[in-house]
Amino acid sequence: MTDTAREEILARISEALGRRGGGEYVSSSPRTAVPGTGGTAHAESGGVASANTAATAADAGYHHEGTYTGEALVELLIDRLVDYRANVHRADGDPSATISELIGDHSSVVVPRGLDSSWLAGYSGGVRVDAPGEFLSVDELDAQGAVVTASAVAIAQTGTIVLDGSDECGRRAITLVPDHHVCIVRTDDIVDIVPEGISRLDAHAPLTFISGPSATSDIELSRVEGVHGPRTLDVIILNG
Missing domain, CATH: 3.40.50.10420 (NagB/RpiA/CoA transferase-like)
Structure with a gap:
């Protein structure tokens, strides 16, 4: 797998987790979108998504209780x-x-x-x-x-x-x-x-x-x- 393909896959995963949680997400591209701010922020690493940010975003949208009774x-x-x-x-x-x-x-x-x-x-x-x-x-x-x-x-x-x-x-x-x-x-x-x-x-x-x-x-x-x-x-x- 090339570095470009790897970065694209990580970017898509990070973006999906962030959107599910409704919070910030960190893209694997050098520029990271921040929903709700109307702009973008520069990612210092320019590569791998922040694990902590992704985990927080995923948890924010995770269901702990069902709806059937x-x-x-x-x-x-x-x-x-x-x-x-x-x-x-x-x-x-x-x-x-x-x-x-x-x-x-x-x-x-x-x-x-x-x-x-x-x-x-x-x-x-x-x-x-x-x-x-x-x-x-x-x-x-x-x-x-x-x-x-x-x-x-x-x-x-x-x-x-x-x-x-x-x-x-x-x-x-x-x-x-x-x-x-x-x-x-x-x-x-x-x-x-x-x-x-x-x-x-x-x-x-x-x-x-x-x-x-x-x-x-x-x-x-x-x-x-x-x-x-x-x-x-x-x-x-x-x-x-």
């Missing part, structure tokens, strides 16, 4: 989840009947130690609890028909469910090895945009971001599901 927020999440080929279900107060229906054909399922036991009240198969000191091996996890967990946050705009390694979400391995994941998302844990979701999470927790069932299109652009995680993702939106 209530049922519209829930419907947006459902739309994104379905687009990612997840199966979505609704439940009021008690999801046990829905969970039982979804995992009824499996002889055994795994759950994290903190999952509400009443949620499996209607299930007649075996239940393996994964807990510190009693962690299931990979082979044991692979033998389970499904895993049932709660979730920490769901981000509607991106259709992303986040697990945080808490007692009701469990460690990451239990949601990667079994072929079927049933995940409960409480409506109170649904947010509109990514910054809202991140603000609710502990940055030091082992976070797992799930956007639909495991899938890849690496080989000849053919979509294959279940390569590096569950082939089936059932999401239960729990009201109340």
Whole structure:
């Protein structure tokens, strides 16, 4: 890449960031436009844009809160989840009947130690609890028909469910090895945009971001599901 091409790219990036934030921006050309002043100012470096100025401009125009609320927020999440080929279900107060229906054909399922036991009240198969000191091996996890967990946050705009390694979400391995994941998302844990979701999470927790069932299109652009995680993702939106 020539110096001229590099400078042009940096200039366009800097200009875009500045205009988004509504403040000053520094161009990579020797003369820097200053919106609102009716003129230009000379840039002493004559080249690379100021990182601090660009960062300030970008932050000034960055949204930290979404606009969707209530049922519209829930419907947006459902739309994104379905687009990612997840199966979505609704439940009021008690999801046990829905969970039982979804995992009824499996002889055994795994759950994290903190999952509400009443949620499996209607299930007649075996239940393996994964807990510190009693962690299931990979082979044991692979033998389970499904895993049932709660979730920490769901981000509607991106259709992303986040697990945080808490007692009701469990460690990451239990949601990667079994072929079927049933995940409960409480409506109170649904947010509109990514910054809202991140603000609710502990940055030091082992976070797992799930956007639909495991899938890849690496080989000849053919979509294959279940390569590096569950082939089936059932999401239960729990009201109340």
